[in-house]
Amino acid sequence: MADALSFTRATIAGAGLAGLSAAVALRKAGVAVSISDSAAQAGGRCRSYHDPQLGLTIDNGNHLVLSGNPAVERFRSLVGATTPLAGPDHADFTFHDLTSAKRWTVRINDGAVPWWVAVPARRVPGSRISDYLPFAKLLSTREGRIDQRVAARGPVWSHLLEPVLLAALNTAPGESSAKLAASVLRETIAKGGRAMRPRVAEPSLGAAFIDPALAWLADRGSAVTLGRRLRAIAVDGDRVTGLDWGGGIEPVAADEAVILAVPPWVATSLVPELHAPDEFRAIVNGHFALPVPAGAPPMLGLFGGTAEWLFAFPDRLSVTVSAADRLVDMDREALARTFWADICAALGLDTPMPAWQIVKEKRATFAATPEQNAKRPPAATRWRNLFLAGDWTDTGLPATIEGALRSGETVARLALGR
Template identity: 30%
Template sequence: MNVAVIGAGWAGLSAAHTLKKAGCAVTVYESGHQPGGRARSVQSPDLSKPVDNGQHILLGAYTETLALMKSCGVDAAEHLHREPLYLGTPNNTFRLRPPRFPGGRAGMLFGLLGALGLSWQSKYHLVRSLYQLERKHWKISPDTPTLSQWLRNQKQTHAACKYFWHPLCLAALNTHPDEADAQIMANVLKDSLGNRHKGATDVLIANDLLTSLWPTQVCRSLNLHLSTPIRRMTRSKNGFCLNDRYEHAAVILATSAHSAKKLLADLPECNDGKTLHTQLSTFEYRRIATLWIELTQPWESLPPRPMLMLEDDPKQHAYGQWLFNHAHIKGSRNRNLLAIVTSDANVLESLPREKAVHYLLNQLATETGDACPMPTIRGHTFVVEKRATFAATPNLARPAAQTPWRGLWLAGDWTDTGYPAVLEGAVRSGLTAAKHVLVGRVQSCL
C-alpha cells in the first residue's frame, strides 16, 4: 500500500516508522526544513550550539516512546538522564522527594509525608485526595469539571496548590488549573502515580537534541520530503491526490489541528465531515516560552537537580515556572546551559521580548539568591512557540483517528489519546493511525 504521511513531527514519524516496518511504501511530506515538529531544534547566533525549541521532559510511564526508541536501536540509558521525580525550589522553600521504593502512589505518599514546606494539614488533605482518587479508579465526577473546582472540593490548602498541584498541572497540561480538565489531569496521575511499575514517575531529560532520541534514526530509512508543504488534498480514483501531483492510496494527516482543518476543506462534503470541522475549530492554543541561557561555566552551586521549580507570580512580574540546569544532566552536550520555561506563556504575549527576558532574569536572580552567584552569561535566546499546545479544557471534543473519508486518518497529540499535548500522546496517536491503515490493508485483501 502506498501511504502518505503529512507532517514529520513525533506523531507522523511514529506512524511512518510503523508502516515502513510492516512493508508499506511510505512517503513523508514536511513543510519545514527539518523534522521534529514541536520537538525540533533551533540555531541561535547567541549560543554556541543548537538547542531544542523548548525544554521537553519525558516520564518513565511513557512506555510507547521508550519502546519506539528501543525499536530504533537507541539506548535510552545513553541518551536520557533519568532520576526519581523531585519537586523543589532553588532556595529549598519547598522540597518533595519520593523514595525510589516503594514506587507509584505509595512512594508519593511517603514523599508527601516528608515534604518540606507543607503543613501537616496540607499533607493530610493531599494524601487523602490521592488515596480517594485511586479508590475511584482515577475517575472524577462531571460535577467538578475543572481542576480548581476539584481541588476546592478536596479542601486542598493554598500551599498544596502552589507547590504541588499548580506546577504539575502547568507542566502536564500547559493550562491553568482554573481552566484545566480535571479528568485529563487524573489520567496523567493514573499513568504515573497510579502505575505500579518501578520508575513510572521518573523524570527523563534528553542530554542531547530531542531529534537524537529516535527521529534522526527513523528519517534515515524513510522517503522524506522536507520543505514540501501540502496545501491541497483532494479525492482521486485510487485514493487521494496531494498538491494536484502526488497520488496515494491512504493518507495520515499528522499536522496541527489548525492545518488539518485547512487541508480537509477540498474533500467531498458529508455530515460527519462537518462535525469534524467543528471539532477542529474549537481548539484554543497556548504558547510555551523558553529562555535559553548559556553561561561561561557550569552553575554547579545550585541544588544538584536538573529540574527545579520557580515560584511564578505574574502580578510581581515573575513568569518563569521551571528552571533546568544542564550542569546536573548526566552526559549533557552543553553543561553551561540553563532553561527557564513558562508553560502557559499567553501571559507574556503583551510584553516586548526584551522586557520578558529582563523579568525572567530578575526572577532567576531573586529565587537563587541563597546560592553562589550565577556565572557570567555568555549569551541567551528567547524561543516562543505560539501554537505549542492546546488548552486542555473540560468537555473538549477531540477527534478520533478515524475520519469520514475512507483511507484518511488523523494523528497528533490533539487527537483523542486521553493524554494532554505531550510527546507520548503524539507517539501513541501515530501508532494508532498506522494500525488503522494496516487493518484497512488486510481488509482490502480479503
C-alpha cells in the same frame, strides 16, 4: 469511520513526532512510506537547531517525558536511539521559592503504595497526610473542570499538583479538563515513583528522538522530504483520491493510506469538515549560554517569579513558562532579563546575563479545557483511507510527546487493519 482495511503504502504529511511514529510503525510492518513536511527540518514542535546568538544547539522547548511513558520507550527502542534521557534515579522533584529562598524536595517512593506522604521529609512542607486524600477525586475519569472536582488550594495543591499539572496540561489547572488530569495522574503518580522519574533529552531532542528516527527511515528507503507542503486534498465518496503538493492533483492509489500529521489548523484548512481544537496556549522558553554552576539541580521548580521550571544542561541554563499567553507580546530582552533574575536568585549567582535566546510558541498546545478536549477527533475519519495523527487528536492524554507518539501508533494500527 474508516473500514478495517490493510494498506500496502502510506503517504504522511507532517514529520513531527506523530508523523514519524506512524512512519516508523508502518515501515516496520512492511508498508511503503512516503513522508513530507513543509518545514526546513523535521521534528515539528520537538525540534533542535543551532542558534547563532548562543553558539549552541538548543531545543525549541524544554520537553519533559517520564520514565513510565511506554510509547517513548517503544519508539526509541525501535529506531535504535542511543542518546540517553537524563534524570534522577528516583522520582525526586526539587522546588525553590524565590520569595522566601526556601528549597525542598518531594520524594515519591518507587512502589505504587504511596507511603511517601506519611514521611514529613518526603512530602510537601507544611502538609499533612489528610491533605492528600481529597485529591484522590482527580483520579476519576468523569469530565468537568478540575476546580469543580477539588478545592484548588492548600500546600499540596499550590506546591505540587498545580505546577505539575500546569506543565503537563499547558493550561491553568483550575480551568483544565479533569479527565485529562486523571489520565496524567493515573499513568504517573498513581503507579508510583518508578513511573514518574523525570527524563530530559540530552544533549537535545533531535539527538534523542528525531535524528535516529530519520536515520532509521532513510536506511529503509523512506527518507523524509522537507520543504514540501500539502496544499489540497481531493475526495470522492468515502475516500481520498488525490493530493496537491503544489504541482496539481496527484492521484492516490487504491491501496494507499493518507495520514495527516499536521497541526489542527492545517488539518481543518485541508479538510473543512473536520472538527478539531481551535483554542491554544503558548509556551515561552529562555536559554542562556552558561555552563552548569556547581551544585545546580538538573531540574528545579520555581515559585514566586516568572520562570516556572529551570533546566541545567552542561552548556546552558533554560527556563520554561507554561500557559504563557501573558508573556508572548513582552519585549524579548526584557523577558530575558526577568528570567535571568529568577535564575540568579534560584542558584545564588551574581553573574552578568550571558548570551541568551527567547523562544515563543504561540500555539504550543491546544487548551486542555473540557470544551476543547471534546473537540478532539479520533484517528479514523469518514474517508476510509484518511487518518489523523497528532497530540491534538483524541489520544486520551494532553498534548505531550507521549500522546503524539501514541497517535502515530494508533493510525499505523488502523492502516494495517488491526
